Amino acid sequence: MVVGAASSPTPYTPHPTPAPTGLVRTAISRMGRLLVNEGCSLRVIDLPFGAEKGVDDFIVAHGQPAFDALYNTAVALELWEIKLFTLLTYPSAIALNQRFLGQLLVPEGEKLIILKAPKGTGKTEWLATEVAKAHDQERRVLIITHRIQLGEALCNRFGVNYVTEVRTNETGTLLGYGVCMDSLHQESQARFNPNDWVNDVIIIDECDQVFWHLLNSGTEVQKRRVSVLKNLKQLVQNVLGSSQGKIYLSSADVSDTDVKYVLSLAGEYRVNPFVIVNNYRHVAGNCYNYSGSNPKNLIAALDKAIAKGGHHLLCCSAQKAKSKWGTQALEERFRRKYPHLRILRIDSESVADPSHAAFGCIAHLNEILTQYDLVIASPSLETGVSIDIRGHFDGVWGIFQGVQPVNSVRQMLARVRETVDRHIWVREWGMSVVGNGSTSIGGLLRSQHVATQANIALLSAADNADLSYIDQNFQPESLQTWGKRGSVINVEMRRYRESVLAGLVEDGYTVIDAEDVDDDESGAVIESVKAASQELYNAECQAIADSPTMSDAELKKLQDTRAKTKTERHQQRKAELSRRYEVDVTPNLVEKDDDGWYPQLRMHYYLTLGREFLTNRDAKRARAQLEAGENSIWKPDFNKGQLLPAVLLLENLNLLQFITPDVQLRGSDEKMLEFKALAVTHRHVIKNYLNVSISEKLTPVAIAQKLLAKIDLKLDYIGRLGKRENRECVYQFVAPDDQRDSIFGQWFNRDEVFLSESVSVTNNIELQTQGIDTESLDIPQTFTQEDPFVQGWKGLRLKLRQGLDSVGQFYQQMVSQLGEAIGIADSEPYWNAYLNQWQVWVNFGDEYRSVICDWLVEV
DSSP states (O other): OEESOTTSOEEEEOOOOTTTHHHHHHHHHHHHHHHHHTTOOOEEEEOOSSSOOSHHHHHHHHOHHHHHHHHHTOEEHHHHHTGGGGOOOSOOSEEEOSSSOOOOOOOTTOOEEEEEOOTTSSHHHHHHHHHHHHHHTTOOEEEEESSHHHHHHHHHHHTOOBGGGTTTSTTTTTTEEEEEGGGOSTTSTTOOOGGGOSSSEEEEETHHHHHHHHHHOOSGGGGGHHHHHHHHHHHHHHHHTSSSOEEEEEETTOOHHHHHHHHHHHTTOOOOOEEEEEOOOOOOEEEEEEOSSSTHHHHHHHHHHHHTOOOEEEEESOOSTTOTTSHHHHHHHHHHHOTTOOEEEESTTGGGOTTSTTTTOGGGHHHHGGGOSEEEEOGGGSSSOOBOOOSSOSEEEEEEOSOSOHHHHHHHHTSBOSOOEEEEEEOSSOSOOSTTOOSSHHHHHHHHHHHHHHHHHHHHHHHTOOOTTSBTTSOHHHHHHHHHHHHHHHHHHHTHHHHHHHHHHHTTEEEEEOOOOOHHHHHHHHHHHHHHHHHHHHHHHHHHHHSOOOOHHHHHHHHTOSOOOHHHHHHHHHHHHHHHHOSOOOHHHHHHHHTTHHHHHHHHHHHTTTGGGHHHHHHHHHHHHHHHTTTBOOHHHHHHTOOHHHHHHHHHTTGGGGOOBTOOEETTSHHHHHHHHHHHHTHHHHHHHHOOOOOTTSOHHHHHHHHHGGGTOOEEEEEEESOGGGOEEEEEEOOOOSSHHHHHHHHHHHHHHHOOSOOOOHHHHHTTGGGGSSSOOOOOOSSOTTOGGGSSOTTOEEEEOSSOGGGOHHHHHHHHHHTTOOEEEOSOOEEETTTTEEEEEEEOSSOEEEEEGGGEEEO
């Protein structure tokens, strides 16, 4: 079932009759995978419903041009495979094809109402009428969202208090209230209890995004995700199990995935979804697509449009000052270039800053936006907000750098309801992935199951603890939904630009390739953006470093405050950085933290100087999650919180062999070739635990560089050496001068203070390394048991040498704490590559210590 040229085969699917559809899709997937594995570029055609049973019948019935049109809409195999997770196939109770929904009558007995309609067709307005009906029947309404600003805007339209208003408004919770999904637990401001809601109405607008936020967001919901998931499940069962309760799911992108999720949460309560679908497809206008590796051509075109006058909305996927193409940097750039321009920046910081013009603007956008010539918005303006003003905006512009899901990009561009030209630049590939990046639900879920089992096995072995009480099978229906949505996002991230453009065509846009500007013009754009961004960011880093210090109580108060000025945000950031790194906060430290330095530094610390504290750190984190989840865990969060498998993996790969100064390394070195062979053999394990892709095509040095980047180190290129006919690139390690030694020292002192009395010996952990995956890593250690230096230590009576004050503060502190106490060596020595010293675990009676061997003397 392949048509088209051999270099670009295009399978087609016959019309989908109920029985064979699944078998046909499976056959196409299997055949397609075989072709892709052989290097084919493959796309798939879906034939529409009809009497025709194949391509020949279709061409006879509709003609060659009709098939050519279908051929031109063929999608890549990956995109076609995940399409089922994005479709709504439940039969429609009400099917429409009209510009606005208008008045729709839902029978009183229906309990789960699904509304799928294009953006801007009046979904929120219709929901407002349903809220009014519920109030007339004296039923409360609970509005659940994933963004506070969206919740406030919806509550304003529905005439219901948002949770922050219930204590100050006379109606309180009488009519219900709106709440962010993060607050669906007892400890939140809402004091949420699912048993308070029975014969009531639940509205989840933009349900696909709300559910994804619940399952994957790193916001406050992550801290209590298990509790929130339990409460949502109980809420669904309470409402659907009551005589009058109703749940409304609404979105332009609602799919079977969302409906099946709610039905699975309902458990024994069986309901038939009442589905309303509006198939209207309006002509959305032109969308100009700007090419290139960055949006310089789009900004140059926007400059020309501004020079002609008019008003424009610029949508950005980033907001931080460090991002050249984020809201803050572009605001600064346009203010410099057009001092007369009235500019409003809308992002998560400005809408929560009492001193900013955008403070609290989301609920009143239509009144506010007409006062400005240029509005620059972040994803705070992504969903649930309708900009209905007419004759104001002349164009909507978008810079999408691959951090938002594809549907979020489409939602953002649709906020302005008027048909005006859209102008977009989209990165070719996305910048973020879910889980291990797998594009199949099976691959995603399998990696989480394996990682969880390995983490629990390692913790059990290290602490000699029985962790069999952990509920590893918590809400499989939620994890299944996470896998479905995650696989869709991973596929779309691989083909980000293609996916966005295809989605915009579905939304009714005519996509047109925009012309590039000349090099001088685009070069000037780059320089102006760089200058504005760098100056703005340098000022911010300096302001953070210069902020006054704060006490713990002051920091906690500020963290709990939602509305903050820029000065207060700077103060909070400095206090958090000071506690994170435990050194003086400098502009350079602020910048390095923005670049993601902390997880790299933390990995390096636990791989070297802080290795003895790692088990205690992971166990403490696991206990906190188990306590919050009442012995249940959400696997993706649990696995993210554990570092032991990743550290063991880097140890077994012997990564630290490359960070010996002044040693020259070549790709042809025997140890480099052995290292590559080992990494390639275990590339799947490396991908799962370190999220680093390894392939046979990479050189040994390239693989080493990728893994060293996980601890923010690298090999420096020093030249091509050797005879003319056999020259090779040569590298060596140069220790960085970046203050990490001081930070490690502070962390070491901190961890020693908090170290519990029972310390797991490294050798006990080492025996369990095979628990990392079904494949074991049989990797030589730094030393062998035949090494005479490391034999015969275990059981020796040892004490600290006296008079070695010159070796540093760690020795001095240890002498002051232990004095001449006698201890027993509990193991054979092991090599600490960071200190370039042998160390041994010694039991000093009251506590275990890892001590440098040269500091000890036998008694």
